Amino acid sequence: MTTMDDLKQKYLQEAGPAMREKFGYRNVMSIPKITKAVINVGVGRFRDEKQLEEIRKYIALIAGQQVAKRPAKKSIASFKTRPGMIVGFKVTLRGRRMYDFISRLINIALPRTRDFQGISAGSFDAKGNLTIGIKEHIVFPELVGEDYRFLFGFEVTIVTTAKKREEGIELLRLIGFPIQK
Numbered sequence: 001m002t003t004m005d006d007l008k009q010k011y012l013q014e015a016g017p018a019m020r021e022k023f024g025y026r027n028v029m030s031i032p033k034i035t036k037a038v039i040n041v042g043v044g045r046f047r048d049e050k051q052l053e054e055i056r057k058y059i060a061l062i063a064g065q066q067v068a069k070r071p072a073k074k075s076i077a078s079f080k081t082r083p084g085m086i087v088g089f090k091v092t093l094r095g096r097r098m099y100d101f102i103s104r105l106i107n108i109a110l111p112r113t114r115d116f117q118g119i120s121a122g123s124f125d126a127k128g129n130l131t132i133g134i135k136e137h138i139v140f141p142e143l144v145g146e147d148y149r150f151l152f153g154f155e156v157t158i159v160t161t162a163k164k165r166e167e168g169i170e171l172l173r174l175i176g177f178p179i180q181k
Contacts, residue, residue, distance in 0.1 A: 005099075006103070007099045007102060007103055007175060007176070008099060010174075010175060010176065011033065011034075011175060014174060015171060015174035015175050016028070016031050018174055019031050019032065019167070019170060019171060019174065022170065023167060023170075032128065032160050032161045032162035032163075032167050032168065032171045033160065033161055033171070034098070034102070034158060034159070034160050034171075034172075034175070035094070035159050035160065035161055036092055036093060036094045036098060036159045037092075037093040037094075037098045037101055037102060037156060037157070037158050037159070038090065038091070038092050038093070038156070038157040038159065039059060039062070039063055039090065039091040039093070039101075039154055039155070039156055040088060040089075040090050040154060040155045040156075040157070041055060041059055041088055041089045041090075041152065041153075041154040041155075042087065042088045042154075043055055043086065043087060043088055043089065043152075044079065044087055044088075051149075051150065052086060054149070055089065055152055056069075056089055058137055058143060058152075059089055059091060059137075059154065060091075061140075061142045061143065062101075062137070062140045062142055062143070063091040063093060063097070063101060064093075064097050064100065064101070065091060065093070065097060066091075067089045067090070067091050068089065068090045068091065069086050069088075069089060070086070070087060070088040070089060070090050071083070071084050071085060071086055071087065072084065072085045072086075072087045102158065102175075104140065104141065105156065106175075106176050106177060106178070107176075108139075108140070108141050109134065109139045109140050109141075110139075110178060112139040113134070113135070113136075113139050114135075114136075116178075117180065118178045118179060118180040119132060119177060119178060119179045119180065120179075120180055121169055121179060121180060124165050124168055124169055125165070126164075126165055127160075127162060127163070127164075127165070127168065128160045128162030128163070128164060128165050128166075128167050128168015128169065128171070129157060129158065129159050129160055129162075129168060130157065130158040130160075130168065130172055130177070131155060131156070131157045131158075132155070132156050133153060133154075133155050133156075134153055134154055134155070134156060135153045136151050136152075136153060137151065137152055137153065137154065138151065158172065160172070
């Protein structure tokens with residue numbers, strides 16, 4: 001398993017020079033890098049306060065830091081939401097926690113995902129940011145041995161400084177993400 005230092009070293013020694021050679025960057029500072037990882041959880045179907053607290057606790061365990069509540073901004077009758085009602089949770093990871101999370105995501109969580117065939121290139125946006133959905137939160141090793149009353153999914157966005165989609169795909173492929181050809 002690669003740790004935070006291993007991922008950073010892999011970027012500095014392998015991915016950075018390979019990106020510079022492939023895309024012809026003149027300046028080292030123009031080589032794309034990962035800036036943050038954002039975890040988003042929608043809790044629309046969970047209305048019980050105990051369930052919301054349990055989701056918050058599990059996401060905090062996975063991320064390694066506190067979770068921000070995301071309240072609804074306006075009322076939507078068909079979704080039965082009112083302003084101020086908690087509709088999700090969000091965590092933004094940077095630095096060491098980001099690299100630790102990405103390492104666990106690449107080496108443990110994605111391989112444990114049921115029927116995982118690799119990340120589709122369609123999961124990248126025009127700026128080279130990757131957004132993937134995790135269907136079951138129990139694929140992360142922090143939650144082994146916990147008693148689960150329900151399963152929930154969440155979304156992970158890896159934000160890069162890439163200017164084009166191809167640059168973001170190549171950067172994450174070189175770092176170790178299992179991206180389909």
